[in-house]
Amino acid sequence: MKTVLERIARQLVSRPSFSALAMERAEDAIVDTIACMMAGMNDAAPQSVAAAFATEIKPDGPSLVFTGGRASRSVAALINGTAAHCLDFDDNFHPARAHASAVLVPALLSVATSSNDFSGPMLVRAYLAGLEAQSSVGVGTIPSHYNRGWHGTSTIGCIGAAAGVAVLLGLDEAQISHAMSLATSMASGPKGQFGTGAKPFHAGIAARNSVEAALLAQSGLTGRLDILERPQGFLDLFGGDEAAGWADLSWDEKHVIETRGLVTKLHPCCASTHRAIDAALDLQKEHGFSVEDIQRIDTKVGRSAVDNLAYPDPSDEMQARFSMQYCLAVALTNGGLSLGDFTPQAAIRPEPRCLMAKITMTSYSVEEERGVERLPHHVHIALKDGRRFSTERLHANGAIQRPLTDAQKLAKFKDCVRWSGRQDTDVTYASIKRLCSEDSVKAITDGLFTGRHSS
Structure with missing residues (x-):
């Protein structure tokens, strides 16, 4: 054999x-x-x-x-x-x-x-x-x-x-x-x-x-x-x-x-952030809110994504690429991410920090992931005026399902x-x-x- x-x-x-x-x-x-x-x-x-x-x-x-x-x-x-x-x-x-x-x-x-x-x-x-x-x-x-x-x-x-x-x-x-x-x-x-x-x-x-x-x-x-x-x-x-x-x-x-x-x-950052970024931008485009309107953002991602995204408060551009909080805050502020958002100076700028503090990240449980190759990433956004929006993404932009x-x-x-x-x-x-x-x-x-x- x-x-x-x-x-x-x-x-x-x-x-x-x-x-x-x-x-x-x-x-x-x-x-x-x-x-x-x-x-x-x-x-x-x-x-x-x-x-x-x-x-x-x-x-x-x-x-x-x-x-x-x-x-x-x-x-x-x-x-x-x-x-x-x-x-x-x-x-x-x-x-x-x-x-x-x-x-x-x-x-x-x-x-x-x-x-x-x-x-x-x-x-x-x-x-x-x-x-x-x-x-x-x-x-x-x-x-x-x-x-x-x-x-x-x-x-x-x-x-x-x-x-x-x-x-x-x-x-x-x-x-x-x-x-x-x-x-x-x-x-x-x-x-x-x-x-x-x-x-x-x-x-x-x-x-x-x-x-x-x-x-x-x-x-x-x-x-x-x-x-x-x-x-x-x-x-x-x-x-x-x-x-x-x-x-x-x-x-x-x-x-x-x-x-x-x-x-x-x-987006020029860890792929573990991409589906949440795309989902949040979908919601922003559909409902027209600004970052000043946001009270809270909750994300739910895979266990490996949480492990990968180990820097809620990055101190340099390498850490910023592996920060859900940084990537999501900057994307919602600017309508996307560019190479210029990942420089030593950009990574420590104070402007995104206010929104970053409002972003949480949790993961699926072992039981939820067992036997399943891929689960969608969820984004829930609460606005200061009481409105609530939720969506999910199984595929990021750039996948063959969303080329x-x-x-x-x-x-x-x-x-x-x-x-x-x-x-x-x-x-x-x-x-x-x-x-x-x-x-x-x-x-x-x-x-x-x-x-x-x-x-």
């Missing part, structure tokens, strides 16, 4: 093609993640990582580094993964409870920008393979693994991205299995780091580890192929008390990006480019999307980000 990793690898190599919808959604995710990398490249976290490895960054290294220069595939993936996730503007992937693209895209680009051998379509197909691998690993452990306190981005994300990198490198079925096995030994990252620079570093670690796992498998290193399900394996050690395992693992004819999709973020419009995608992209400090107009949504279809990813990125055109 084949192991779980062997079954996943077989699925990845046996899928004959991807639909136009799957390819389009993957391209959108790649463009969105590159925009987030650009926006994040000046943040303290990736800058610190780049400084730590400064001696390994050269003008003519193998792979593109978004903070500047070029480096080995490993170092490029580490820095770029940290940049992709540091502003918490990158997408979410519920089947793995992970920031799937913040690991996958930097890992794949570190390989694709190292040689002219990798085309845009190869990049997109490898992305879809890595996403399906993340989903497949998540089937056996989510949500128990995440609720236990593991950051799925740096655990499941690492294992799945290793499969994606292996596919991009053209490895065979057995090598893909071993790449995932080796990545399982590298999977790490506690959610207790949320609200610090270590949290985006998790995405960088996972991207680097996934690249190295694939390269090691390519060179002949092997691991146990039953490491997910065996005693003292991933499920046993990381699964949590209610992990289901992979007995029911199966795949639809349609790719998971079509059936479950990604959640493209509209962003083309105008919203473009506005987000432009906001990220502006935040990066680039003054030129060479980097456009269309120019980034071109790298998904051209013969050489390296040629496109060299022209856009290094001022050189590859021969």
Whole structure:
């Protein structure tokens, strides 16, 4: 009988093609993640990582580094993964409870920008393979693994991205299995780091580890192929008390990006806040009240969301991204959230504090969540004039059930480019999307980000 990793690898190599919808959604995710990398490249976290490895960054290294220069595939993936996730503007992937693209895209680009051998379509197909691998690993452990306190981005994300990198490198079925096995030994990252620079570093670690796992498998290193399900394996050690395992693992004819999709973020903060933000803004739009009219706001969210949102009175921009009180107060005051709301100065401004003090957050009970993958987040708003409003959200804006419009995608992209400090107009949504279809990813990125055109 084949192991779980062997079954996943077989699925990845046996899928004959991807639909136009799957390819389009993957391209959108790649463009969105590159925009987030650009926006994040000046943040303290990736800058610190780049400084730590400064001696390994050269003008003519193998792979593109978004903070500047070029480096080995490993170092490029580490820095770029940290940049992709540091502003918490990158997408979410519920089947793995992970920031799937913040690991996958930097890992794949570190390989694709190292040689002219990798085309845009190869990049997109490898992305879809890595996403399906993340989903497949998540089937056996989510949500128990995440609720236990593991950051799925740096655990499941690492294992799945290793499969994606292996596919991009053209490895065979057995090598893909071993790449995932080796990545399982590298999977790490506690959610207790949320609200610090270590949290985006998790995405960088996972991207680097996934690249190295694939390269090691390519060179002949092997691991146990039953490491997910065996005693003292991933499920046993990381699964949590209610992990289901992979007995029911199966795949639809349609790719998971079509059936479950990604959640493209509209707000640059922890996704645990998004459904409450969207619900509160729905109520404000419908009933026309101002923040001065509000007497009290009560929110009810999932248990893991309460764990994630540990900063009711944030003292810096990292903590602010993980504060329901801050995010909800600023969103209702300004009609939304922007990158400018998460700076050291913005995070400690006194203006939102009055409304923040009126916001409470409670969670579902263990019994309410048991056996249910996803429950809606509730918002109840009481006004000073006695009126009461309530609503709920099962899906945030940006989910495939509530997709962003083309105008919203473009506005987000432009906001990220502006935040990066680039003054030129060479980097456009269309120019980034071109790298998904051209013969050489390296040629496109060299022209856009290094001022050189590859021969």
